[in-house]
Amino acid sequence: MPPALPADTSLRTQVYDSLRDSLTSGKFVPGQKLTLRFLAKALGVSLMPVREALRRLVAEGAFEMRPNRSVRVPLMTRAKILELRDIRLAIEGLAVEKAAAVATKEQIARVRRIALEIVAARDVGDNVTDRKKIREYHFALYAIAEQPTLLRMIEGLWLQTGPYMNLLYPKFISSSRGPEGRTRLLRALQAHDAAAARREIERDIGDALTFVADLADSAGNIAPASPVAAKRRRAPSKAPATKPRGVPLFQRAERL
Amino acid sequence: MPPALPADTSLRTQVYDSLRDSLTSGKFVPGQKLTLRFLAKALGVSLMPVREALRRLVAEGAFEMRPNRSVRVPLMTRAKILELRDIRLAIEGLAVEKAAAVATKEQIARVRRIALEIVAARDVGDNVTDRKKIREYHFALYAIAEQPTLLRMIEGLWLQTGPYMNLLYPKFISSSRGPEGRTRLLRALQAHDAAAARREIERDIGDALTFVADLADSAGNIAPASPVAAKRRRAPSKAPATKPRGVPLFQRAERL
DNA sequence: AATGCATTTTTGTGATCACAAATCGGGAAA
DNA sequence: TTTCCCGATTTGTGATCACAAAAATGCATT
Numbered sequence: 001m002p003p004a005l006p007a008d009t010s011l012r013t014q015v016y017d018s019l020r021d022s023l024t025s026g027k028f029v030p031g032q033k034l035t036l037r038f039l040a041k042a043l044g045v046s047l048m049p050v051r052e053a054l055r056r057l058v059a060e061g062a063f064e065m066r067p068n069r070s071v072r073v074p075l076m077t078r079a080k081i082l083e084l085r086d087i088r089l090a091i092e093g094l095a096v097e098k099a100a101a102v103a104t105k106e107q108i109a110r111v112r113r114i115a116l117e118i119v120a121a122r123d124v125g126d127n128v129t130d131r132k133k134i135r136e137y138h139f140a141l142y143a144i145a146e147q148p149t150l151l152r153m154i155e156g157l158w159l160q161t162g163p164y165m166n167l168l169y170p171k172f173i174s175s176s177r178g179p180e181g182r183t184r185l186l187r188a189l190q191a192h193d194a195a196a197a198r199r200e201i202e203r204d205i206g207d208a209l210t211f212v213a214d215l216a217d218s219a220g221n222i223a224p225a226s227p228v229a230a231k232r233r234r235a236p237s238k239a240p241a242t243k244p245r246g247v248p249l250f251q252r253a254e255r256l
Numbered sequence: 257m258p259p260a261l262p263a264d265t266s267l268r269t270q271v272y273d274s275l276r277d278s279l280t281s282g283k284f285v286p287g288q289k290l291t292l293r294f295l296a297k298a299l300g301v302s303l304m305p306v307r308e309a310l311r312r313l314v315a316e317g318a319f320e321m322r323p324n325r326s327v328r329v330p331l332m333t334r335a336k337i338l339e340l341r342d343i344r345l346a347i348e349g350l351a352v353e354k355a356a357a358v359a360t361k362e363q364i365a366r367v368r369r370i371a372l373e374i375v376a377a378r379d380v381g382d383n384v385t386d387r388k389k390i391r392e393y394h395f396a397l398y399a400i401a402e403q404p405t406l407l408r409m410i411e412g413l414w415l416q417t418g419p420y421m422n423l424l425y426p427k428f429i430s431s432s433r434g435p436e437g438r439t440r441l442l443r444a445l446q447a448h449d450a451a452a453a454r455r456e457i458e459r460d461i462g463d464a465l466t467f468v469a470d471l472a473d474s475a476g477n478i479a480p481a482s483p484v485a486a487k488r489r490r491a492p493s494k495a496p497a498t499k500p501r502g503v504p505l506f507q508r509a510e511r512l
Numbered sequence: 513a514a515t516g517c518a519t520t521t522t523t524g525t526g527a528t529c530a531c532a533a534a535t536c537g538g539g540a541a542a
Numbered sequence: 543t544t545t546c547c548c549g550a551t552t553t554g555t556g557a558t559c560a561c562a563a564a565a566a567t568g569c570a571t572t
Binding site: 011047049069 | 524525526527528533534535
Binding site: 008010051052055056058059060061067069080083084086087090091093094098147148149150152153160 | 264266307308311312314315316317323325336339340342343346347349350354403404405406408409416
């Protein structure tokens with residue numbers, strides 16, 4: 001075992017991880033505005049670590065900074081989703097090509113194992129596990145390529161599309177998305193057929209994001225059916241109870 | 257004219273721009289370690305804006321943060337350069353494809369004008385202008401696609417490869433790099449021939465970064481012939497004179 | 513001369529504060 | 543009711559400080 005490299009324990013990193021997690025698991029709603037002091041209080045830290053974590057997420061495109069310097073979860077348009085789709089096709093396509101070229105039997109077996117877990121989760125209708133395993137499946141695949149910079153970029157792209165991937169459930173998932181594509185992909189890996197592997201992953205990503213893009217309203221905006229009502233409600237909305245000291249929890253959009 | 261959106265005047269952004277500029281113009285040497293206090297003093301600001309700017313650059317891959325939490329300009333290996341090359345082929349290839357599909361006569365004319373400026377700079381051996389115009393040429397091209405996220409990603413990639421692009425001069429540039437490729441690219445744009453346009457840009461990027469990668473020593477490391485001596489010199493090296501209040505200036509690697 | 517250890521210095525991190533700009537609130541005028 | 547304006551509040555920004563970890567330095571020992 002390697003000498004156990006120290007791992008980053010800075011508050012900044014903990015906050016970063018927490019925010020990232022909240023983002024991908026749908027605890028933040030697109031369009032939601034975030035203030036430093038609110039997040040700092042919610043996480044029980046000072047402004048400092050929140051500032052740094054937030055800045056990093058802005059740099060990665062996970063949040064956007066408005067000209068007035070306030071930070072919010074990006075609101076997507078149809079065009080933006082399609083742009084991200086094409087980028088993901090290019091980048092993740094490249095990753096599977098490289099993976100296919102070098103994949104070992106053990107690596108392929110590991111990916112297959114995760115593919116089976118997806119089927120299992122889907123069988124029982126467990127969408128949360130489903131999404132988690134989908135992510136695990138893709139990243140196990142990309143990791144095979146051993147291209148650290150490429151992997152980091154893919155993580156950034158997933159972070160940007162993340163808040164919108166909830167829109168795939170349950171309609172898109174239940175309709176016509178069986179395990180066949182993944183089976184074909186695994187076969188391509190075994191044959192070291194880079195072109196075929198790319199074809200499969202492109203179909204996967206392309207279908208999903210095209211579906212999301214097609215949810216755009218006539219103005220081109222995509223507003224996920226969200227826990228936040230369409231119109232801002234001035235309802236009494238009880239005061240934030242007591243300080244939610246627990247780290248990974250956030251209340252949703254206290255105002256749009 | 258649009259209502260002149262406010263433009264970010266924060267110190268953090270100024271520092272960011274300054275560091276970015278120093279990085280792409282070769283004022284920092286790969287491997288150079290940077291301390292917050294040194295940069296803050298050099299730029300005449302407090303630690304705060306430097307911290308935020310550095311963090312952003314780390315998030316973008318322009319700097320790397322070592323486990324000991326110190327920041328330095330990344331040292332590239334041959335494998336890393338080749339990885340970046342392939343990513344750039346994929347991403348910038350995608351951008352020119354999209355650009356070729358929608359380019360107008362005026363946009364093409366603008367790119368052609370810059371291409372001529374490259375030839376002019378090269379004729380008189382002005383490498384600095386050459387590099388600046390090369391960048392301008394590429395980004396004018398990519399901007400045609402009108403894909404903001406894609407453009408941001410390309411900027412990030414250029415930032416990462418930037419410190420190593422100096423290695424192309426003068427040997428690579430003078431040998432066999434005429435304006436023919438750019439002429440063919442412009443022709444492809446006019447014909448809206450996306451595939452041909454991609455082919456040209458891929459040759460351009462591929463040749464350059466393959467050349468850089470081939471400079472790797474036997475250990476796979478790439479250490480540019482730099483203004484900093486190979487071995488750290490303990491020479492008297494006069495004290496940093498007076499505080500270099502001017503913003504965009506940095507002294508080079510005061511220690512490796 | 514080379515090595516190991518203790519001390520000093522440097523450096524990143526996080527908290528707190530002051531300030532200016534942005535936002536929100538309510539009341540007056542249309 | 544709607545619009546506009548002014549005051550109060552919120553919010554991001556940058557500076558400064560305290561502290562712990564890391565690095566550098568000096569010295570004694572082998």
